[in-house]
Amino acid sequence: MxxxxxxxxxxxxxxxxxxxxxxxxxxxxxxxxxxxxxxxxxxxxxxxxxxxxxxxxxxxxxxxxxxxxxxxxxxxxxxxxxxxLIWGIHVAHHSNYNEINDLKGTKAAISRYGSGSHLMAYINAENNHWNLDKDLHFEVIKNLNGAVEGLTNGIADYFMWEKFTTKPYVDDEIFRRIDECPTPxxxxxxxxxxxxxxxxxxxxxxxxxxxxxxxxxxxxxxxxxxxxxxxxxxxxxxxxxxxxxxxxxxxxxxxxxxxxxxxxxxxxxxxxxxxxxxxxxxxxx
The missing domain is CATH 3.40.190.10 (Periplasmic binding protein-like II)
Incomplete structure (x- = not known):
């Protein structure tokens, strides 16, 4: 076999x-x-x-x-x-960020370079007419648990991950979803x-x-x-x-x-x- x-x-x-x-x-x-x-x-x-x-x-x-x-x-x-795939755009529950433009120039948590969370940050930036050279910054957090720690501790500012997978974290007031970004x-x-x-x-x-x-x-x-x-x-x-x-x-x-x-x-x-x-x-x- x-x-x-x-x-x-x-x-x-x-x-x-x-x-x-x-x-x-x-x-x-x-x-x-x-x-x-x-x-x-x-x-x-x-x-x-x-x-x-x-x-x-x-x-x-x-x-x-x-x-x-x-x-x-x-x-x-x-x-x-x-x-x-419907990517939720998440911040820490108690974050001061409330809308997508608040995230311009801040740091995105990504699982690793070349990952979906990395590539979709570019798609989201383009959708919102950000400067791709100046307005995108990254922090590698490896996985969803790393994102919880990273956003909670302020190591990164926002995190993009599949909307329904992260919904329990939103319900538990760990994350707050401020927008969505579907793959085209x-x-x-x-x-x-x-x-x-x-x-x-x-x-x-x-x-x-x-x-x-x-x-x-x-x-x-x-x-x-x-x-x-x-x-x-x-x-x-x-x-x-x-x-x-x-x-x-x-x-x-x-x-x-x-x-x-x-x-x-x-x-x-x-x-x-x-x-x-x-x-x-x-x-x-």
Whole structure:
């Protein structure tokens, strides 16, 4: 039985992977799929793909595109979540910052350089017509727990993270959300190392078939809202809102979307060049 290592954030977007693993669906096909939680998010998974620590990752679209352009020997094999990610823009609950323009020129907490929290700070700055050279400053805090400490202690001023994941921290008056910033493209893709594609195409096809069958029917699973609320310690009404906004995908990331993302990242000086679609996306011949 071949062992395949996959990484992702321990969030509700990835519950479908947990369910298929729990049901033994990969083992029944001769695949020992091992899931690894990456609390550091996309930046940590990019590093893990480069190092060969994992074969696959469920990862933010803009982050893996940037890293592949910078030499990560991987490819995007399909879109995983088609809908945008809604990034909440958070400050400490007792902060004096009350609106988005109060944050101009202050320090953003990011999990690491190249992470979603880093890249989306640029998107947010552009949306608000800030000077990207003068108005953006960063403090690396590694993960969500680091952000709690960083904002509470004044090491950083604001933190961008997925709205529903951070909602319990808002409810507990640790964070205060002052605005939102949706990604202007599908938020999560599945990326796979070039070595794994070359050596294990049949296993890859099998894994994608299993997860796609589950995500296609995910919203119809009985009491799935209650399952998510219990597992991720969220309020039922928040989960129901999140489910209404979220759409999974079983399709390859299309050329126009890849071109749009690259154009945006290039405009923001996040990437230094625009590359061909085939260098970023694997499409079966």
């Amino acid at each position: 071949r062992t395949v290592k996959i990484g992702g954030v321990p969030e509700h977007f990835n519950l479908a992977w947990y369910l298929t693993l729990k049901n033994g669906e990969y083992k029944s096909e001769g695949i020992n799929l091992r899931w690894h939680d990456y609390y550091g998010g996309t930046g940590a998974m990019c590093k893990a793909l480069r190092n060969g620590d994992i074969d696959m990752a469920v990862i933010l679209t803009e982050g893996i595109i940037k890293d592949i352009i910078e030499g990560n020997p991987s490819k995007i094999v399909q879109t995983f979540v088609q809908s945008p 493209w599908p938020c999560f893709v599945i990326a796979v190392s070039d070595n794994f594609i070359a050596e294990s195409k049949n296993d890859l096809d099998t894994i994608l078939r299993i997860i796609n069958n589950t995500t296609a029917e995910f919203k119809n699973i009985p009491s799935i809202d209650k399952t998510i609320a219990n597992r991720y310690e969220q309020k039922l009404e928040d989960v129901q809102e999140w489910l209404s906004l979220t759409e999974w995908s079983q399709s390859v990331l299309d050329r126009n979307t890849v071109a749009k993302i690259q154009k945006e990242l290039f405009t923001l000086n996040i990437i230094t060049k625009i590359t061909d679609y085939k260098n970023l996306v694997y499409t079966p011949s």
